[in-house]
Structure formats: structure tokens, C-alpha cells
Amino acid sequence: MTLLWIAIAVLLLPALWLLVAPLRNARRLHDQQHAFETNDTSAEQNVAIFQRRLTSLEAARERGDIDAERFEEDRLELERSLLEDTAVRARRPLKPAGAGRLVVPVVMVAVVVVSVLWYQQQGAEGDLVLLAVQQEVQNDPEGSLSMYIERMEEQAERQPDNPNVWSALFPVYRETGQMPQAVDALERLIEIEGRIPPLLAQLAQIRFFMAERELTDEVQALVDETLEQDPRQPTVLGLLGVNAFDKGDYEQAIDHWRRAIANIEDPDTVDSLREGIRVAQERMGIEPEETVGEGNGIRVRVALDEELAGRVDDDDTVFITARDIEGELPPLAVVRAQVSELPMTVTLDNTAAMSPQAQISQVQEARLVVRVSPSGQAMPQPGDLFGDLESVSVEPIEDAEAVEVVINRVFE
Known part of the structure; x- marks a missing residue:
């Protein structure tokens, strides 16, 4: 975790540097702006232009090119134009070069605090802790599965809303025969991730085997809910195949297992289902393939x-x-x-x-x-x-x- 925070600090350094960089140029920019405003003669130039145009307008009136009414209209237009040009030249007093310096460190602190808080809420710090636990157990000479479970259970108490904790605990509980704990972990995972077909199928499967391969009302409800969302869900189809096989309905079992195989990528699971199909075909009196799973x-x-x-x-x-x-x-x-x-x-x-x-x-x-x-x-x-x-x-x-x-x- 120390390396993680060092990495975060390294990433924050460029952002803090960008915040500080304007302060280094503040004095130079202030002097340049002050010199510009001091030497600015645009107002005098506008007045000179106004006077030349007014002189030209008066000469035109004296020659009789325009009457008095037209002269007044054009003179008012010149005066209006002069007011507009000189009005925009009014400037606010130039602030000192050091004005606002105290805001920068406040913003820098705010950036660091917000970044850390955001990472704690949205980052993967919890997952990194889980990875560290796994590596620690693997590298421990006395490391064991029971030690791994104990450490992960500690993380479950510290990170109860982290789905990766429960997705790691569930299969370990199942493999070690701790079925009630496996169900609890899986149900907790479903609460976090939602009632999605893969998780519902896993829950139906484990409850099915806990009920000694009986399709209870609870298991049937889970099967129906899963198939309603995903009719091709392979775990549920495999479960239904086992149930049909136990009842002697080998044709139905083969049908379920074939449909499950079509949606499974794990070769070990495919081989297991094909072995089940081979046995079912033998029970039906159909000569099975000599090398099921190949061909x-x-x-x-x-x-x-x-x-x-x-x-x-x-x-x-x-x-x-x-x-x-x-x-x-x-x-x-x-x-x-x-x-x-x-x-x-x-x-x-x-x-x-x-x-x-x-x-x-x-x-x-x-x-x-x-x-x-x-x-x-x-x-x-x-x-x-x-x-x-x-x-x-x-x-x-x-x-x-x-x-x-x-x-x-x-x-x-």
C-alpha cells in the first residue's frame, strides 16, 4: 500500500505544479500590464480622429454641401462614437503582483484532499488489499487454505460491500464443504450485484446438492427465475440434466446437457457433461462414443x-x-x-x-x-x-x- 500512495503522490505532483506555475510569472505579467497601461495613447488618438472629422464636417457646412440639420445629426454621431471609444478604455486599478497568492496553497490542499477522498470512495484500494492477502498467504511457509479463509473473513468484516470479497469466499467455502457459509456468501454477493442469472444459477445449484439432488420448491423458484432471464444458462441446464438423470429420464437429461455444452467454454466441465451423456446413452441402450469429448x-x-x-x-x-x-x-x-x-x-x-x-x-x-x-x-x-x-x-x-x-x- 505504501507504493500505491507514493504512486498517487507522483501523479498529483504535475497537477500541483500547474497550480504553482502562474505564481512564478505573476511579477513579470504585472510589470508588462502596468507598462502597457501607462504608455497607452489610444484615448488621445481617438480624440484626434474626432477633431479631424469634426473639422471636415464644419468645412462641408460652410461650403454648403450639407445643411444645418444634417450637420447636427453627423456631429451627434461623431460625439456618440467618441464616447463609445473612450468608455471602453476605463480600467480597474491594477492589483499588486502578489494578490491572491494565499488562494493557491488552499487550492493545492483541496486538490490533494479531494483526490484522496475520491480514491477511497471510487478506487480499488480494497481489491489491492485482497491481492496483498492472497500473496501473503501464498508466500507464507505455513500458509494454508484455512489461513486464507480466516484472512478473507477478516476482510469481509472490513469490506462488507466489496463484491470481490464474497466472490472469493464463496468458491472456497464450497470446495471445503462449508455449504451454509457458501450460501451465505453467495446470497451476500447477490445483494450487492443484483439477481443476475450466473449468481442465481450458482445458488440454485448449491441448494440443489444441499437438498441431496432434490428439486425443492426453493430450488425450482431459483431455476425458473434464472431461465426467465437467460434460457441458455448452462449451470441451470446442467442441474436440470442431473435431476432428469436421477429420475431415469435419460433422453431429457441428454437434451439439457447438450444445450448446456453449447454455452460452456470450460473444457473440463464440457468433458464432465459429455461423460454424463455417454452414461445416459448406455442406460438407454444406445452405443456411446468410444472417446466422448473428442471428435x-x-x-x-x-x-x-x-x-x-x-x-x-x-x-x-x-x-x-x-x-x-x-x-x-x-x-x-x-x-x-x-x-x-x-x-x-x-x-x-x-x-x-x-x-x-x-x-x-x-x-x-x-x-x-x-x-x-x-x-x-x-x-x-x-x-x-x-x-x-x-x-x-x-x-x-x-x-x-x-x-x-x-x-x-x-x-x-
């Missing part, structure tokens, strides 16, 4: 054309399908979703296969077809909306970039 596929970003948005409802079914180019095989991969989830990104790989005999890894290119079905039927119906994309390369999922399919046509 080729396609990442697809699906969007709905705004001009067609009024023709569908949020709960209409969306079928995202990959087919072989020749059209000789059954669908290679199918993912179901809802219109409310669009736009969304999904992964089509062997875990989304309908049959072991027709898998996306068996082809080098595939045709993508995305269809919105109000009836929810697998076969296209007149009035269904769809979009497609021809000849999409099938490549390793880890390296695949999402291709975009826009639902922009009506099936006749």
Missing part, C-alpha cells in the same frame, strides 16, 4: 430474421439439424430448443446423433437446416419457418468457429 462437429449460431419474429411464439420448437450432403443418411445430429432461446449457439457432434449408424463424424461436410415448428412435429409442416446452410465443414470442435444460420424463409 469432429460443427458449432452453429442460430438467429431469427426480425421480419418473421411476429409469426412465432416463444415456446415454439426449434430443430437444429445436420444432414449429409447427399441426403442418403438419417439426420447426423439434432438439437432441440425454443424460440425464446434465440439467438443461440449450439454444438452439433456425435453426442447429438440420433443413431450410431449416422453420426456427424462420419462426413467431411454437412448441410445445416434450422426449422421452427409451432406444432413441435419432427416432419416439416406448411407454415414452418426455416433457414439452411450448404456444405459446412466438419472439423475438430476445439478449433471450430461458429457458422451462422438465419431463419428467414417460410416452408410452403
Whole structure:
């Protein structure tokens, strides 16, 4: 922290220097202004010009070029002009060069005080303290997880409104099996950050496992609140997959886990969900992949054309399908979703296969077809909306970039 305040002082020095700089030139500027005002002859020049014009005007009257009435009008105009020119020359007395010097140190002190107070309110001093605590525990030969928790709990008392304190404590509590403390930390974090989907999903997950994998009313309420804000929230979808698996609804579990995988970037979590899909497929009597989590596929970003948005409802079914180019095989991969989830990104790989005999890894290119079905039927119906994309390369999922399919046509 000492280095931090030194850095703040170094940053304040240029500002203070700018405040002091005018004082160094005050005497020179005062003398220059005084000399200018002393030697200023603009008033005399204006009077001389007035007299020449008045003489010229009188000569014109004597020659008969203008009458007496015109002479009076022009003379009044000259006098008015002279008054205006000489009026602006009136100056206030020049103040001494040292006037106002005492204000500068007052302003300098005010700048320093305001800067320090502002940083204490808006700066990241608290986060720097947290970082120092982490480094201290890591560098301590006797450092341990319990020491880290103890130090962070001290910071929680000192910085109760710092969300980073609670976001650091929550996962540590969870990993050490202190579930009630984890819930308290997470609920405190939600109070500070708001009821946003990722935090609500984490709370639903931990309460779900605390209830011995039972979807209680409290957990269900959290799930519903999360999905209302973000229908693609992967943590909640993973939780629903576990619940469906425990009930023996393996098809539903696979569907939830596939949708979760499409929105997860952590490879370890993806591998865990794919392992769950493999086990569910075994329970269903479907031959699972030998190397789940590896292989080729396609990442697809699906969007709905705004001009067609009024023709569908949020709960209409969306079928995202990959087919072989020749059209000789059954669908290679199918993912179901809802219109409310669009736009969304999904992964089509062997875990989304309908049959072991027709898998996306068996082809080098595939045709993508995305269809919105109000009836929810697998076969296209007149009035269904769809979009497609021809000849999409099938490549390793880890390296695949999402291709975009826009639902922009009506099936006749």
C-alpha cells in the first residue's frame, strides 16, 4: 500500500505544479500590464480622429454641401462614437503582483484532499488489499487454505460491500464443504450485484446438492427465475440434466446437457457433461462414443430474421439439424430448443446423433437446416419457418468457429 500512495503522490505532483506555475510569472505579467497601461495613447488618438472629422464636417457646412440639420445629426454621431471609444478604455486599478497568492496553497490542499477522498470512495484500494492477502498467504511457509479463509473473513468484516470479497469466499467455502457459509456468501454477493442469472444459477445449484439432488420448491423458484432471464444458462441446464438423470429420464437429461455444452467454454466441465451423456446413452441402450469429448462437429449460431419474429411464439420448437450432403443418411445430429432461446449457439457432434449408424463424424461436410415448428412435429409442416446452410465443414470442435444460420424463409 505504501507504493500505491507514493504512486498517487507522483501523479498529483504535475497537477500541483500547474497550480504553482502562474505564481512564478505573476511579477513579470504585472510589470508588462502596468507598462502597457501607462504608455497607452489610444484615448488621445481617438480624440484626434474626432477633431479631424469634426473639422471636415464644419468645412462641408460652410461650403454648403450639407445643411444645418444634417450637420447636427453627423456631429451627434461623431460625439456618440467618441464616447463609445473612450468608455471602453476605463480600467480597474491594477492589483499588486502578489494578490491572491494565499488562494493557491488552499487550492493545492483541496486538490490533494479531494483526490484522496475520491480514491477511497471510487478506487480499488480494497481489491489491492485482497491481492496483498492472497500473496501473503501464498508466500507464507505455513500458509494454508484455512489461513486464507480466516484472512478473507477478516476482510469481509472490513469490506462488507466489496463484491470481490464474497466472490472469493464463496468458491472456497464450497470446495471445503462449508455449504451454509457458501450460501451465505453467495446470497451476500447477490445483494450487492443484483439477481443476475450466473449468481442465481450458482445458488440454485448449491441448494440443489444441499437438498441431496432434490428439486425443492426453493430450488425450482431459483431455476425458473434464472431461465426467465437467460434460457441458455448452462449451470441451470446442467442441474436440470442431473435431476432428469436421477429420475431415469435419460433422453431429457441428454437434451439439457447438450444445450448446456453449447454455452460452456470450460473444457473440463464440457468433458464432465459429455461423460454424463455417454452414461445416459448406455442406460438407454444406445452405443456411446468410444472417446466422448473428442471428435469432429460443427458449432452453429442460430438467429431469427426480425421480419418473421411476429409469426412465432416463444415456446415454439426449434430443430437444429445436420444432414449429409447427399441426403442418403438419417439426420447426423439434432438439437432441440425454443424460440425464446434465440439467438443461440449450439454444438452439433456425435453426442447429438440420433443413431450410431449416422453420426456427424462420419462426413467431411454437412448441410445445416434450422426449422421452427409451432406444432413441435419432427416432419416439416406448411407454415414452418426455416433457414439452411450448404456444405459446412466438419472439423475438430476445439478449433471450430461458429457458422451462422438465419431463419428467414417460410416452408410452403
